[in-house]
Amino acid sequence: MSAGRFLTLEGGEGVGKSTQARALAAALETRGIHVVLTREPGGSEGAEAIRDLLMQGDVRRWSAHAEALLFAAARADHVEKRIRPMVDAGSWVICDRFIDSTRAYQGAQGIDDAAILALHGFGSRGLLPDRTLLLTLPDGEGDRRAQARDGGAADRFAARDDGFHRSVAATFDRIARDEADRVRRIDASGRVEQVTQRLIDAIADLLP
Ligand SMILES: Nc1ncnc2c1ncn2[C@@H]1O[C@H](COP(=O)(O)OP(=O)(O)OP(=O)(O)O)[C@@H](O)[C@H]1O
Numbered sequence: 001m002s003a004g005r006f007l008t009l010e011g012g013e014g015v016g017k018s019t020q021a022r023a024l025a026a027a028l029e030t031r032g033i034h035v036v037l038t039r040e041p042g043g044s045e046g047a048e049a050i051r052d053l054l055m056q057g058d059v060r061r062w063s064a065h066a067e068a069l070l071f072a073a074a075r076a077d078h079v080e081k082r083i084r085p086m087v088d089a090g091s092w093v094i095c096d097r098f099i100d101s102t103r104a105y106q107g108a109q110g111i112d113d114a115a116i117l118a119l120h121g122f123g124s125r126g127l128l129p130d131r132t133l134l135l136t137l138p139d140g141e142g143d144r145r146a147q148a149r150d151g152g153a154a155d156r157f158a159a160r161d162d163g164f165h166r167s168v169a170a171t172f173d174r175i176a177r178d179e180a181d182r183v184r185r186i187d188a189s190g191r192v193e194q195v196t197q198r199l200i201d202a203i204a205d206l207l208p
């Protein structure tokens with residue numbers, strides 16, 4: 001049995017993470033790899049229940065600190081109940097968002113990066129992906145795609161202002177610069193199949 005792998009897709013709203021997670025899963029399955037597709041917040045029964053708490057309601061429903069704890073709790077359950085067991089069993093787990101989203105989004109609300117990583121160390125034993133694929137688009141393009149998809153109905157996070165989303169993008173960029181071994185920036189413009197090929201190129205060294 002070949003080794004399991006843990007891949008994450010990251011980026012701002014509407015850049016194509018869910019579309020590419022599905023396309024990458026299909027491409028890997030054609031190579032005979034067993035793939036588990038999952039997402040955050042959510043991915044296990046307990047984490048999906050926490051997702052409902054996080055995604056619904058007023059923008060100010062939770063304090064920034066409470067929100068960071070809820071994301072960490074959801075991830076701890078997801079990692080223990082689903083991600084680690086599936087990777088240990090030899091599957092490739094593709095997760096739509098993970099710890100870097102917390103660093104970017106909760107970081108944009110003033111939560112310190114070191115505190116987020118400390119919570120991750122405790123809750124999820126510091127699990128990091130084998131590769132993180134950071135999808136990038138020119139400013140405003142992801143928003144346009146998301147609005148075309150949602151018809152203007154935004155969740156608690158997407159509804160925040162441009163300054164918030166600029167801060168999210170800047171943190172993703174910083175993480176990609178500082179952790180270049182793990183994180184690859186992927187141009188998400190062009191046709192879906194072109195973007196998928198860029199993702200495959202960015203994990204070529206991990207393929208069996
Ligand atoms: N390469 C592409 N070109 C044009 N449209 C695309 C492309 N990839 C995805 N889309 C469309 O853009 C919209 C957003 O894509 P998707 O839902 O995959 O993004 P996302 O990053 O997962 O969004 P969110 O962060 O809001 O969950 C969808 O309507 C999708 O069909």
Ligand SMILES: Cc1cn([C@H]2C[C@H](O)[C@@H](COP(=O)(O)O)O2)c(=O)[nH]c1=O
Nearest residue numbers: 040041071097098101102105106157158
């Ligand atoms: C994992 C994670 C997510 N968020 C935010 C980012 C998005 O606005 C939503 C998730 O919506 P999606 O359509 O499922 O991508 O939640 C966050 O703030 N912190 C996190 O750790």
